[in-house]
Amino acid sequence: MATSISIGSLTVESNLFLAPLAGFTSLPFRLVLRELGGLGLVTADLVNARSLIEQRAAALKLIETRPADQPLAVQLFGAVPEEMRDAALVVESRGIPVVDINMGCPVRKVVRVGGGSAMMVELEKTARLARGIVEAVKIPVTAKMRLGWDSQNLTAPDLARALEDVGVAAIIVHGRTRDQGFGGTVNLAGIRSVVQAVKRIPVIGNGDVVSPAAARIMLNETGCAGVTIGRGAFYDPWIFTHTRSFLQTGELPPDPGFEARVRLMERHLDRMIEVFGEAAGCRQFRKIAPWYARRFGPAIEFKRRVATLASRTEFQEILAHYREWRRPFLDDQGELKPNYQPAAMVASFMQTTPASKTDRLPTPQGPVEFW
Numbered sequence: 001m002a003t004s005i006s007i008g009s010l011t012v013e014s015n016l017f018l019a020p021l022a023g024f025t026s027l028p029f030r031l032v033l034r035e036l037g038g039l040g041l042v043t044a045d046l047v048n049a050r051s052l053i054e055q056r057a058a059a060l061k062l063i064e065t066r067p068a069d070q071p072l073a074v075q076l077f078g079a080v081p082e083e084m085r086d087a088a089l090v091v092e093s094r095g096i097p098v099v100d101i102n103m104g105c106p107v108r109k110v111v112r113v114g115g116g117s118a119m120m121v122e123l124e125k126t127a128r129l130a131r132g133i134v135e136a137v138k139i140p141v142t143a144k145m146r147l148g149w150d151s152q153n154l155t156a157p158d159l160a161r162a163l164e165d166v167g168v169a170a171i172i173v174h175g176r177t178r179d180q181g182f183g184g185t186v187n188l189a190g191i192r193s194v195v196q197a198v199k200r201i202p203v204i205g206n207g208d209v210v211s212p213a214a215a216r217i218m219l220n221e222t223g224c225a226g227v228t229i230g231r232g233a234f235y236d237p238w239i240f241t242h243t244r245s246f247l248q249t250g251e252l253p254p255d256p257g258f259e260a261r262v263r264l265m266e267r268h269l270d271r272m273i274e275v276f277g278e279a280a281g282c283r284q285f286r287k288i289a290p291w292y293a294r295r296f297g298p299a300i301e302f303k304r305r306v307a308t309l310a311s312r313t314e315f316q317e318i319l320a321h322y323r324e325w326r327r328p329f330l331d332d333q334g335e336l337k338p339n340y341q342p343a344a345m346v347a348s349f350m351q352t353t354p355a356s357k358t359d360r361l362p363t364p365q366g367p368v369e370f371w
């Protein structure tokens with residue numbers, strides 16, 4: 001069901017959330033998504049607790065927000081209880097309504113220091129760390145985790161119960177283990193076992209929700225109170241508003257089409273430039289634009305040129321050139337000819353045959369490849 005949801009003292013209008021994708025779900029994307037509607041809580045890209053306490057410019061930039069970007073959760077990572085507590089106090093002092101603890105990040109540099117998914121194997125220590133934060137702040141504290149370290153150690157249900165006992169207000173669970181990375185299937189039964197482990201607090205399911213139908217299956221089969229969507233929000237930024245309608249009426253709104261997707265991408269770039277400046281905004285957008293292009297059909301030429309994007313004017317030129325380049329792939333109505341239409345993305349837990357190369361969710365290369 002599409003419904004409002006309580007996270008501790010906070011009521012959120014929609015139970016369809018945006019999951020953090022470091023480097024992608026920054027303020028500009030969140031503002032663009034909000035304009036489309038249907039979105040509940042958004043979580044900003046994870047921020048290092050110590051950097052936040054030290055008020056480093058990069059850390060403060062990560063938690064930058066606007067009234068239109070609410071309600072927002074800021075996610076902290078770190079393993080030193082006092083630092084996590086003090087960073088949570090910084091988050092609270094900036095008027096941010098939710099603080100989230102990263103317990104799922106499999107990136108080596110986070111795990112090595114005892115943060116991220118390393119937290120999933122030391123239940124008591126992790127619960128103590130969470131308790132320290134809960135006792136220090138008045139805002140709700142949530143925790144985002146995976147199912148466990150590996151299939152032999154599915155600790156999420158026990159950890160969720162321990163966290164509920166120390167006052168954590170909601171659990172967000174990606175239905176994979178740390179060992180799985182982004183491979184294999186999202187384990188709905190695993191998410192359900194977390195839902196069943198807690199007494200009162202909401203559990204938010206996560207992983208591979210790429211369509212309204214996938215959201216409905218995750219909600220129905222796990223009993224989770226809401227879903228949070230990461231990569232699927234890039235694949236289809238309308239996923240929140242469309243899922244809301246689908247859950248309420250059973251009807252799917254029409255696909256927005258190429259030109260509407262391009263307009264949205266342009267708005268996103270405009271916001272990037274507004275928030276980060278033209279040079280840095282365009283540089284960051286080089287890795288973001290290809291995610292939009294997954295729905296464009298043939299797009300090699302677009303991706304090639306956008307890889308060196310340096311200005312807003314250049315983006316206009318790239319788009320004008322790409323529209324011409326794309327024309328031979330269109331029919332008389334201006335729609336992609338059937339053999340050029342991209343394969344529909346299907347959630348791992350809805351696939352009947354192994355996923356083909358083209359319909360898998362992307363996990364970008366680079367420093368975040370271990371997410």
Ligand SMILES: Cc1cc2nc3c(=O)[nH]c(=O)nc-3n(C[C@H](O)[C@H](O)[C@H](O)COP(=O)(O)O)c2cc1C
Pocket residue numbers: 019020021022023024044045046075102104105144174206207208209228229230231232361362363364368371
């Ligand atoms: C590029 C990238 C960056 C991510 N950054 C974070 C992060 O900062 N914090 C976090 O808890 N999870 C992070 N994740 C994991 C996502 O929030 C989410 O749990 C995962 O992608 C599965 O959901 P999805 O299939 O809807 O994308 C990241 C994932 C990707 C692909």
